[in-house]
Amino acid sequence: MIKRKLILIMENKPGALVRVVGLFHQRGYNIETLHVDSVKDFSTYKDIEKKLETKFEDNQISRLTIETMVSDDLMRQILRQLNKLIDVIAVSNEETTYLKGVLLDENLL
Amino acid sequence: MQALHDEGVELIFGYPGGAALHIYDAIFRQDKIDHILVRHEQGATHAADGYSRATGKPGVVLVTSGPGATNAITGIATAFMDSIPMVVISGQVASHLIGTDAFQETDMIGVSRPIVKHSYTVFNAEEIPKIIKEAFYVATSGRPGPVVIDIPKDMTAPDNLFDYSYPEEARIRSYNPPIEPEQNQIDRAVEAILISKKPVIYAGGGAIASNAEKELLELNEIIDAPVTNTLMGLGIYPASHDRFLGMLGMHGTYQANMAMHNADLIIAIGARFDDRITNKPSKFAPNAKVVHLDVDHSSVSKIIEANVAVFGQVKNSLKLIKETLEKKLDSYDPFVLQPWHDQIKEWKSLHGLNYELYKDESDDHPILPQAVVQHVHEITNGEAYVTSDVGQHQMFAAQYYHFDKPRRWINSGGLGTMGFGLPAAMGVKLAFPKDEVVCITGEGSIQMCIQELSTCLQYNLPIKIININNEALGMVKQWQDMNYGGRHSESTYQNSLPDFIKLAESYGHVGIKITKNSDLSESLKKAFAMKDKLVFVDIYVDPSEHVYPMQVANGSLENMWLSKDEQT
Numbered sequence: 221m222i223k224r225k226l227i228l229i230m231e232n233k234p235g236a237l238v239r240v241v242g243l244f245h246q247r248g249y250n251i252e253t254l255h256v257d258s259v260k261d262f263s264t265y266k267d268i269e270k271k272l273e274t275k276f277e278d279n280q281i282s283r284l285t286i287e288t289m290v291s292d293d294l295m296r297q298i299l300r301q302l303n304k305l306i307d308v309i310a311v312s313n314e315e316t317t318y319l320k321g322v323l324l325d326e327n328l329l
Numbered sequence: 330m331q332a333l334h335d336e337g338v339e340l341i342f343g344y345p346g347g348a349a350l351h352i353y354d355a356i357f358r359q360d361k362i363d364h365i366l367v368r369h370e371q372g373a374t375h376a377a378d379g380y381s382r383a384t385g386k387p388g389v390v391l392v393t394s395g396p397g398a399t400n401a402i403t404g405i406a407t408a409f410m411d412s413i414p415m416v417v418i419s420g421q422v423a424s425h426l427i428g429t430d431a432f433q434e435t436d437m438i439g440v441s442r443p444i445v446k447h448s449y450t451v452f453n454a455e456e457i458p459k460i461i462k463e464a465f466y467v468a469t470s471g472r473p474g475p476v477v478i479d480i481p482k483d484m485t486a487p488d489n490l491f492d493y494s495y496p497e498e499a500r501i502r503s504y505n506p507p508i509e510p511e512q513n514q515i516d517r518a519v520e521a522i523l524i525s526k527k528p529v530i531y532a533g534g535g536a537i538a539s540n541a542e543k544e545l546l547e548l549n550e551i552i553d554a555p556v557t558n559t560l561m562g563l564g565i566y567p568a569s570h571d572r573f574l575g576m577l578g579m580h581g582t583y584q585a586n587m588a589m590h591n592a593d594l595i596i597a598i599g600a601r602f603d604d605r606i607t608n609k610p611s612k613f614a615p616n617a618k619v620v621h622l623d624v625d626h627s628s629v630s631k632i633i634e635a636n637v638a639v640f641g642q643v644k645n646s647l648k649l650i651k652e653t654l655e656k657k658l659d660s661y662d663p664f665v666l667q668p669w670h671d672q673i674k675e676w677k678s679l680h681g682l683n684y685e686l687y688k689d690e691s692d693d694h695p696i697l698p699q700a701v702v703q704h705v706h707e708i709t710n711g712e713a714y715v716t717s718d719v720g721q722h723q724m725f726a727a728q729y730y731h732f733d734k735p736r737r738w739i740n741s742g743g744l745g746t747m748g749f750g751l752p753a754a755m756g757v758k759l760a761f762p763k764d765e766v767v768c769i770t771g772e773g774s775i776q777m778c779i780q781e782l783s784t785c786l787q788y789n790l791p792i793k794i795i796n797i798n799n800e801a802l803g804m805v806k807q808w809q810d811m812n813y814g815g816r817h818s819e820s821t822y823q824n825s826l827p828d829f830i831k832l833a834e835s836y837g838h839v840g841i842k843i844t845k846n847s848d849l850s851e852s853l854k855k856a857f858a859m860k861d862k863l864v865f866v867d868i869y870v871d872p873s874e875h876v877y878p879m880q881v882a883n884g885s886l887e888n889m890w891l892s893k894d895e896q897t
């Protein structure tokens with residue numbers, strides 16, 4: 221097990237963060253560090269906006285960085301579980317990104 | 330209420346209380362949606378769930394805050410585990426009281442969070458139409474599941490007016506469940522099928538959720554593989570079909586488990602390799618490649634690694650696989666499967682389901698629970714909707730009521746909720762008043778939601794309750810017999826069972842008691858002949874009977890107990 225970093229962006233809605241954290245807790249994955257920002261600069265997310273045919277507005281999106289100790293298999297399962305949460309827009313480890321159900325072989329975040 | 334009507338809702342199951350009273354007043358002042366008043370909120374959720382499983386439409390529940398909401402939790406968890414679409418509207422204390430420990434305040438969103446697909450709180454009354462639209466969309470699309478909408482009382486106050494319009498469609502930019510599979514995944518699945526000599530199709534509840542029975546049947550007219558179903562998938566492939574192996578898993582048939590264990594290809598369709606299926610995952614089907622069709626990414630390669638994953642509505646995936654396979658028929662010869670079919674035939678003849686092999690119905694023996702199910706099957710021509718509870722009776726029903734159509738077998742597979750059967754049967758009967766609805770239950774389970782007998786009287790729901798009475802928590806007792814040296818800790822009632830006949834009568838229904846083999850057939854026929862009465866048939870069966878086959882713990886699929894003293 222090594223320390224791994226996950227990045228995800230999600231709708232800034234009440235309860236969204238609890239769902240992410242709850243998922244870790246419920247399945248016994250430990251969070252080492254957690255960082256949440258409200259996104260102001262959307263330039264990194266142009267691709268995502270295009271793919272989702274949407275435009276992000278101020279205060280709509282949060283970016284989470286989570287560090288956790290898990291095995292490879294668990295990492296994949298965590299990615300998929302997070303991707304399933306309705307308010308999560310995209311989730312990425314260093315190599316792959318889930319953008320709403322679609323697995324992309326690149327780190328979009 | 331207007332929004333629910335605009336969504337196409339016809340039926341709500343619920344129970345009123347302070348925080349929901351504005352909504353209840355709106356129910357009183359309209360006549361488009363029927364409301365069924367249950368006797369316990371758990372009953373409302375199971376009834377909505379049964380309605381949904383039988384019709385494919387989402388079930389709708391309305392409860393008040395606090396205890397009303399928490400009573401609904403078991404039913405929400407039941408629906409969640411089996412991916413059943415349901416929308417639960419819970420009243421909440423008024424916005425300004427939230428967080429003050431107000432009377433009947435419970436954080437319903439927090440309490441239900443791990444057992445819902447998603448949830449909403451209404452912060453502005455104007456959002457109600459949009460939230461309801463979204464909630465139904467989320468509940469019914471992708472991998473379905475329950476959605477909770479928590480509505481503070483002031484949001485439904487009659488003076489809280491707004492310009493109403495109902496959205497035509499729900500679009501959630503962060504939610505986009507897969508529908509059409511990708512062709513390259515289909516091609517890889519077809520390749521695997523073409524080279525397989527020992528394929529098995531393993532179909533579960535996801536195939537039913539996707540209404541894929543026609544596509545599955547058509548695809549297998551080409552492949553000609555043996556088919557097994559999970560407990561949740563029974564009916565998706567006709568039980569009377571030559572290629573049907575029966576259910577697999579913990580209490581699956583000998584031939585189904587042997588076929589899975591020895592297969593070279595497993596085509597999993599809307600099934601999730603749960604621990605009641607695989608036994609020990611590291612010993613599971615050692616020589617099989619796995620092609621997994623599912624709508625949910627997180628179900629694939631979770632327990633058993635898939636060699637080919639096909640994401641999308643399984644109905645669409647099956648159709649595409651068939652079309653692609655048809656173009657390659659020159660290289661497919663179904664006769665290469667003949668040795669495999671011969672092998673399966675041999676397994677079938679070696680150990681069919683036990684009771685079918687030694688039928689004895691003289692009065693020298695107590696009634697066997699399997700016989701009860703077989704008689705019910707015969708009397709209802711195999712066409713009834715059968716709901717069940719949890720325990721031995723549930724497994725006997727699954728094994729011996731051979732389902733030819735999907736959505737007829739209605740049971741709590743994932744959570745295993747005792748108390749599910751009767752309220753679920755109410756939901757089914759309300760959806761299909763002309764069809765036969767049977768609840769096969771046990772004397773333990775039926776007592777967990779027995780109060781709904783009163784609801785059945787109020788709405789005239791002539792369900793047939795078949796109480797397989799072994800005077801014990803039979804499944805618990807079986808485990809104690811097999812694993813705990815026969816120490817029956819707290820699994821019997823020491824002669825404290827109620828008189829179910831009088832109980833049924835006091836609720837205004839008919840009760841029939843059966844204790845002898847020679848009465849079984851006649852008395853059951855009599856019960857089913859009373860078309861417009863709820864009949865509670867209390868049948869005393871052999872309390873020492875066990876469910877077999879049963880997998881040997883931590884073994885592979887081929888390690889089974891076949892009877893009390895016979896192991897594979």
Ligand SMILES: Cc1ncc(C[n+]2csc(CCOP(=O)(O)OP(=O)(O)O)c2C)c(N)n1
Nearest residue numbers: 720721722745747771772773774802803804
């Ligand atoms: C709500 C709930 N509590 C406990 C259990 C554990 N449990 C599983 S089967 C069973 C016994 C059920 O007894 P009965 O309904 O009489 O069925 P039988 O096995 O005797 O046919 C119990 C207690 C459960 N599944 N659900």
Ligand SMILES: [Mg+2]
Nearest residue numbers: 771772801803
């Ligand atoms: Mg019992």
